Amino acid sequence: MTTKRSLIRRATAVAAAATAALVLAACGGNGDDSGSAHNGHNTPSPSASTPAQQGDHNAADVTFAKGMIPHHRQAIEMADLTATRAESAEVKKLADEIKKAQDPEIKTLSGWLTSWGEQVPAEGAGHEGHDMSGMMTAEEMKQLESASGKAFDTAFLTMMIKHHEGAVAMAKTEQSDGEYQPAKDMAGQIITSQSAEIARMNTLLGKS
Numbered sequence: 001m002t003t004k005r006s007l008i009r010r011a012t013a014v015a016a017a018a019t020a021a022l023v024l025a026a027c028g029g030n031g032d033d034s035g036s037a038h039n040g041h042n043t044p045s046p047s048a049s050t051p052a053q054q055g056d057h058n059a060a061d062v063t064f065a066k067g068m069i070p071h072h073r074q075a076i077e078m079a080d081l082t083a084t085r086a087e088s089a090e091v092k093k094l095a096d097e098i099k100k101a102q103d104p105e106i107k108t109l110s111g112w113l114t115s116w117g118e119q120v121p122a123e124g125a126g127h128e129g130h131d132m133s134g135m136m137t138a139e140e141m142k143q144l145e146s147a148s149g150k151a152f153d154t155a156f157l158t159m160m161i162k163h164h165e166g167a168v169a170m171a172k173t174e175q176s177d178g179e180y181q182p183a184k185d186m187a188g189q190i191i192t193s194q195s196a197e198i199a200r201m202n203t204l205l206g207k208s
Contacts, residue, residue, distance in 0.1 A: 056179055057112070057116055057179055057183070058179040058180070060174060060177035060178045060179070061112075061174070062118055064170060064173070064178060065112050065113050065118070066113065067133060068170060068190075069109050069110060069120065071134075071166065072103075072105055072106050072167075073106065073123070074135055074136060074163070075098055075102055075160070075163055075164075075167075076099050076103065076106075077141070078136070079095035080095075080099070081144060081156070082095035082152075082156060083095075085152040085156075086153055087149045087150050088153045090204055091153045091156060091204065094200065094204075095156075098160070101193060105186065108182075108186065109186075112182070112183065133166035133169065134163040134165050134169075136159055143155065144156060153204075157201045157205050158205065160201060161202065164197055164198050165198065167190055167194050168191050168198075171188070
């Protein structure tokens with residue numbers, strides 16, 4: 001009698017073990033390390049809500065980040081020229097503020113692209129084909145580099161207004177088409193700060 005009962009118990013244990021093995025296999029566990037396979041049972045939920053997916057992102061968010069990085073880099077490149085070429089203290093001050101605002105934004109945008117598994121634009125990329133977003137051509141950048149004094153100030157302000165208008169347009173597109181909340185928030189900040197800077201530059205140009 002006892003032997004039969006222990007046989008049944010053993011059969012039940014074997015069946016339970018087989019079921020457990022099937023469950024583990026279904027979880028994607030590999031036979032050689034049942035420990036990690038077992039933990040694997042709990043991981044799908046936390047990883048599904050990692051910070052990178054905080055409010056999913058869409059193609060418009062990617063376009064915004066990929067477009068704004070070379071755009072900001074060029075603005076900084078232009079601002080760097082003021083140190084040795086600008087005559088107006090106001091122009092130098094403005095250039096300094098542009099660098100302070102846009103440098104951290106480049107880092108944030110690059111971080112988003114990396115977390116989305118997207119390519120961060122290479123340094124020096126994006127001078128071509130950006131006429132829609134107010135980017136300067138290599139030709140215009142050369143003109144700016146060869147100017148100095150009042151002529152530089154005028155050229156810098158004229159080009160930076162066009163550049164900022166492009167950024168504001170890109171930011172407005174992100175606000176209407178984007179899905180990733182932090183990117184839409186940054187777009188809002190860009191619209192506010194760069195619109196204010198456009199007004200200041202127009203005043204400096206005497207167009208107020």
